Amino acid sequence: MTDTPDQRRARGTRILDELHPDAYGAVKEAMADIAPDFADFISDFAFGDIYGRDALALRDRQITTIAALAAIGTAAPQLKVHIQAGLRVGLSREQVVEILIQIAVYAGFPAALNALAVAKEAFAELDEKTPGA
Amino acid sequence: MTDTPDQRRARGTRILDELHPDAYGAVKEAMADIAPDFADFISDFAFGDIYGRDALALRDRQITTIAALAAIGTAAPQLKVHIQAGLRVGLSREQVVEILIQIAVYAGFPAALNALAVAKEAFAELDEKTPGA
Amino acid sequence: MTDTPDQRRARGTRILDELHPDAYGAVKEAMADIAPDFADFISDFAFGDIYGRDALALRDRQITTIAALAAIGTAAPQLKVHIQAGLRVGLSREQVVEILIQIAVYAGFPAALNALAVAKEAFAELDEKTPGA
Amino acid sequence: MTDTPDQRRARGTRILDELHPDAYGAVKEAMADIAPDFADFISDFAFGDIYGRDALALRDRQITTIAALAAIGTAAPQLKVHIQAGLRVGLSREQVVEILIQIAVYAGFPAALNALAVAKEAFAELDEKTPGA
């Protein structure tokens, strides 16, 4: 990692714009008065350093994140925005649902059920934004 | 699901043969004297019913499983065989490593580090089996 | 498992009627437009295949589920309906409370405290339905 | 709780003798040079205060503990001794296996599989001690 701080920031910002056009701004704002640097770590490390690596397509990264968050079961707000991000980079709604159904095998039926409820909310939120869709 | 028991079993067995040519046999044998039906639930439900659905490619199912198991952190033996299965259905070693690095963002660095150690073992085991590879 | 699909469905439905006369219908409805098959997996696999086995009484199965969900700590909605189911198949409210108190030893005081709050809600919901009780 | 310290200790010791005739001694010895008071908390609080309450039979307490530990998935050594304790207070091996199979529904197949491997070890250990059994 010999990127300059500006390069990390630019790459993280570009990927966040693609995956989370609204959600990251909301996180940044929520953290502004309590932990502003934490929003920078998200942008520079999580998205600039990790998501910015070429070895895995953004679509596959979203499968990874959706599966991990659904299995952990303690990150409903993050799961919702990552489901929406997954749809932006190539996953279909049917595929997202399928990933979450499979979680039942590895983290139990309640984890899958709660994650499917989050997906339902994520889909509904998108439908509200584009009512004609 | 209006499949007959034979259809579920056949589909599960076919997918297990593709993903886990050796590992499922070992599980079946280990469970034989204590919970033989449990091996059938794995074959008929987990692989026949869930993995057998068309909505997600086996390669994407393996990303899902690898991410979920690495994030949970309590399933090293299963993670190892699912990493090997992932390699059989289209993931490269580099992609497996990349999935596990990304887990650091969602489940912490120790989860990623322990999963990478499992991957190292999974890769080494495959190299031993095919020494000329 | 050589049951026909109809046998699995019938057994699952019968047990769900006994344990969750209302809750399963609500889950089925919630999943109807997003993952209708998942409701079938709950009925056929979780209740038809697993709960339908004779080796353990339904009362003991509910101790198992209540303890597991309270310990995991990420399944409040499911814990609530399984507490209510436990009361239907032979557990007293005092026994449910006692199970949850014991969870403090194995999963910590916050897990027990949060589960007891769920139990309180589960009991109140039942009292509302049968105000004369 | 207006028990005297002696009453708590006596009750805890009596229950530990019934459930864990060997295992508690081993824990006490392991903790002797690092945290001797912790062994006392186990005896006085966990077993004297909690297990000593009348509201739940020891057999049902063991279902609770076995289910909780199997679901959590990070307590293999404790799960093993609690499975053995369960057998001492009325659970059959078949019932223990059934509890662990049911865990697959709530905490996933790997949690159940790993717990069944622990049960196999717990049973084998008992068989070695009573070779004629």
Added chain:
Amino acid sequence: MTDTPDQRRARGTRILDELHPDAYGAVKEAMADIAPDFADFISDFAFGDIYGRDALALRDRQITTIAALAAIGTAAPQLKVHIQAGLRVGLSREQVVEILIQIAVYAGFPAALNALAVAKEAFAELDEKTPGA
């Protein structure tokens, strides 16, 4: 532990008064009709026996608890009151935030993010109580 029940209770009550002047009363009231003994276990065991030990300052105990609860991720209500308790025994808001940021490394960014949201709420609640502060 040869303390009398009165000594344990007195020590637990004194520490609870210092750490949680309001929160423990709320817990006690919430548990009054369902599990009143559980409130006593909190007071006598958790605070009387454990927090009452001299080996660790209350400030360091609060770092321990805040870190543990944030890492576990299933105890938002308890995390909030322990953050407020930490401020009462010597932690600054900046230090609390820093502990939670560090949790990202060990339990992932969503755990840290959710814990920071809890901290924000904890701080705001304190500000409301002392508007001139």
Added chain:
Amino acid sequence: MTDTPDQRRARGTRILDELHPDAYGAVKEAMADIAPDFADFISDFAFGDIYGRDALALRDRQITTIAALAAIGTAAPQLKVHIQAGLRVGLSREQVVEILIQIAVYAGFPAALNALAVAKEAFAELDEKTPGA
């Protein structure tokens, strides 16, 4: 974070030298042939960016990490090296033990018991290295 890559690396390396004079080298070596960049993320992000912040003393950071890892329960290798690091920056063995005992309240007795076993190993390893101590 407007540090140059060299500044991040230098700060991370300095802190790693102080906390983990041997352990980081071992991690770096283990990752060398599978995920060399991951060792850099540990050094530059975890230690350079996070531990390098002034808001919390290294001693308090080690309380945080020890508590988080003990509570999570899936990171025994990391817990061991962080216990040893804690001793290097001001925690006494008695304080480490006390932190782990307190974990019983928040993550259950098995989590505390397993963490105390790790501490025992961590202490013994240090004693072996300095036999005259």
